[in-house]
Amino acid sequence: MCGIIGYCGPLDAQGLILEGLSQLEYRGYDSAGIALFDEESHMHFIKKVGKVAALKEACAKDPILSHCGIGHTRWATHGGVTGENTHPHTVGNVTMIHNGIIENYHALTENYHLQGKLKSQTDTEVAAAVLNELYTGDPLGAIREFLGCLEGSYSFCIMFEDRPGEIYAVRNMSPLVAAYTGSGAFIASDLTALLPYSRSYFVVPEQKIVKLTAYTVLLYDPDGRECEPEILTASWNTNAAMKNGFPHFMLKEIHEQPEVFKNTILPRLNKGLPDFSDENIPDELLKNVTGIRIIACGTAMHAGMVARALMEPRLRIPVTVSVASEFRYEEPLIDDSILSIVISQSGETIDTLAALRLARESGSKVISIVNVKGSTIARESDYVIYTHGGPEIAVASTKAYTVQIAALYLLFCRMALARGVYSEEHAQSFTGSLLACAPAMEAMIQKKTLIQEIVTHIVGSPDAFFIGRGMDYAFSLEGALKLKEISYIHAEAYAAGELKHGTIALIADHVPVVAIATQTNILAKTISNIREVKARGAYVILIVTEGTRIDNGLADVLITLPATEDKFTVFPIAAVLQLIAYYASVQKGLDVDQPRNLAKSVTVE
Numbered sequence: 109m110c111g112i113i114g115y116c117g118p119l120d121a122q123g124l125i126l127e128g129l130s131q132l133e134y135r136g137y138d139s140a141g142i143a144l145f146d147e148e149s150h151m152h153f154i155k156k157v158g159k160v161a162a163l164k165e166a167c168a169k170d171p172i173l174s175h176c177g178i179g180h181t182r183w184a185t186h187g188g189v190t191g192e193n194t195h196p197h198t199v200g201n202v203t204m205i206h207n208g209i210i211e212n213y214h215a216l217t218e219n220y221h222l223q224g225k226l227k228s229q230t231d232t233e234v235a236a237a238v239l240n241e242l243y244t245g246d247p248l249g250a251i252r253e254f255l256g257c258l259e260g261s262y263s264f265c266i267m268f269e270d271r272p273g274e275i276y277a278v279r280n281m282s283p284l285v286a287a288y289t290g291s292g293a294f295i296a297s298d299l300t301a302l303l304p305y306s307r308s309y310f311v312v313p314e315q316k317i318v319k320l321t322a323y324t325v326l327l328y329d330p331d332g333r334e335c336e337p338e339i340l341t342a343s344w345n346t347n348a349a350m351k352n353g354f355p356h357f358m359l360k361e362i363h364e365q366p367e368v369f370k371n372t373i374l375p376r377l378n379k380g381l382p383d384f385s386d387e388n389i390p391d392e393l394l395k396n397v398t399g400i401r402i403i404a405c406g407t408a409m410h411a412g413m414v415a416r417a418l419m420e421p422r423l424r425i426p427v428t429v430s431v432a433s434e435f436r437y438e439e440p441l442i443d444d445s446i447l448s449i450v451i452s453q454s455g456e457t458i459d460t461l462a463a464l465r466l467a468r469e470s471g472s473k474v475i476s477i478v479n480v481k482g483s484t485i486a487r488e489s490d491y492v493i494y495t496h497g498g499p500e501i502a503v504a505s506t507k508a509y510t511v512q513i514a515a516l517y518l519l520f521c522r523m524a525l526a527r528g529v530y531s532e533e534h535a536q537s538f539t540g541s542l543l544a545c546a547p548a549m550e551a552m553i554q555k556k557t558l559i560q561e562i563v564t565h566i567v568g569s570p571d572a573f574f575i576g577r578g579m580d581y582a583f584s585l586e587g588a589l590k591l592k593e594i595s596y597i598h599a600e601a602y603a604a605g606e607l608k609h610g611t612i613a614l615i616a617d618h619v620p621v622v623a624i625a626t627q628t629n630i631l632a633k634t635i636s637n638i639r640e641v642k643a644r645g646a647y648v649i650l651i652v653t654e655g656t657r658i659d660n661g662l663a664d665v666l667i668t669l670p671a672t673e674d675k676f677t678v679f680p681i682a683a684v685l686q687l688i689a690y691y692a693s694v695q696k697g698l699d700v701d702q703p704r705n706l707a708k709s710v711t712v713e
């Protein structure tokens with residue numbers, strides 16, 4: 109939520125910050141703004157409601173020669189999408205941009221007598237006013253005191269009018285990375301904005317203060333002592349964050365799946381057996397736990413539901429899946445006998461992070477499955493399995509989902525071995541079948557023209573339903589989420605057997621129903637449920653595995669997956685469901701990569 113960037117150095121700060129904002133735009137795109145020191149040390153502000161393109165247009169009319177500045181692209185929380193609420197916010201000497209939420213802004217407004225004095229409705233302007241009160245010419249001292257006043261999550265980049273050429277930054281929970289290169293000093297919400305300039309970077313430690321000048325990036329601990337950052341090297345390159353000829357990031361990321369799926373699995377196979385020794389995950393842990401709690405949000409949570417359907421019946425221990433934002437308030441039964449698996453592409457989702465902290469406080473060991481190296485969730489977990497998905501730029505998650513499931517499947521297989529559920533031969537056969545899903549995914553991606561045609565019927569309808577049983581139901585949830593988030597078509601996923609308990613009332617002539625029937629043990633029952641919707645006029649798009657016998661007239665459209673064992677059908681199906689959503693959005697002429705009201709990384713509760 110919200111992208112922030114700061115730069116000091118010899119390059120053109122205005123152009124560089126605008127380009128960085130384009131890279132960060134997937135984090136929020138309600139409005140954007142920049143603040144720059146010009147060569148005479150005067151400050152300039154340019155802000156625009158709308159996307160970064162609007163800000164770029166405004167800046168093109170008003171180019172400013174600058175070597176130090178900050179920029180922000182906003183996902184509105186406090187206050188509507190207006191010019192007044194657009195960052196940066198300035199009070200007195202202080203100009204700042206912010207990602208996060210200041211929870212005690214009411215108390216701060218009262219304590220600092222700010223009522224009636226502010227121009228915007230944002231918590232950020234309150235924060236700027238507080239810092240301005242505390243500032244008497246010593247930036248580090250004032251920021252230290254300021255941190256003591258704040259409750260909530262934040263990453264701030266701050267400039268003081270009387271300190272041209274300097275940027276200060278701090279964070280609590282919200283992400284921030286920094287780098288010093290031959291081309292100057294950089295700070296940003298995430299790596300994608302830094303990648304064109306540097307592959308070495310550091311994650312700003314919480315509560316430490318960073319100071320950027322054209323010649324250095326310095327880090328200070330809460331007592332004001334200079335300290336050394338831990339330098340990391342990005343394994344991603346700039347190419348990975350470009351569209352590379354695809355019309356949208358989402359389509360590119362769908363296409364990347366077979367490759368990144370293998371990248372996630374292959375380094376963790378040793379003689380065909382899953383091996384987590386690089387992650388230091390002890391077999392003892394996997395062997396002795398008496399239950400598993402999977403915690404995540406959105407698509408990552410759906411990946412967890414697929415894993416639950418795989419794990420519980422085979423490991424014969426309870427496996428639950430919790431929505432991270434609910435977990436904390438459920439008073440969950442969790443202790444050191446339970447393994448927590450936390451899943452997050454960004455590694456920064458605040459609800460997931462809060463759930464992780466609770467799980468650890470309760471004594472549970474946490475294995476996280478994370479895509480972004482060095483992210484907060486990764487750093488706070490007992491063990492991390494990095495998915496090697498590369499940067500996921502489209503707001504709708506695609507490749508992150510399949511690599512999360514790949515990692516979960518490997519982890520399951522290691523657990524099954526450790527607990528004596530699988531022999532080595534059985535585990536080798538499992539990983540062999542898992543790897544065979546890469547060509548199965550590819551085969552379905554190649555069917556994109558067929559899917560594009562099918563989607564025409566869905567696009568003409570205000571509603572769509574996704575039904576299935578068991579694992580097929582878990583896939584349906586993801587299919588419906590993907591469709592609604594980028595095509596704005598109301599989509600519901602239903603356990604096929606549950607429809608007749610109410611929701612079937614919504615099935616009428618031509619209502620599209622995507623029916624998934626790949627689980628052979630319950631195929632006959634799912635088929636009966638499909639007959640029920642067909643009898644009520646539904647337009648049925650049926651997804652089955654090759655070789656499944658289907659009666660004439662059961663489906664209006666049949667999508668056949670390559671022959672795949674039941675437990676692995678998620679991979680080719682994921683590609684189909686993603687392409688359905690993608691083409692629905694394209695056919696409706698919508699912004700596929702940046703759907704309304706959403707942002708890639710959800711760093712507010």
Ligand code: F6R
Nearest residue numbers: 406407408452453454457504505
């Ligand atoms: C949907 C989507 C979201 C994310 C969710 C969790 O396409 O992308 O539902 O899956 O916000 O994000 P991470 O995985 O970053 O924790």
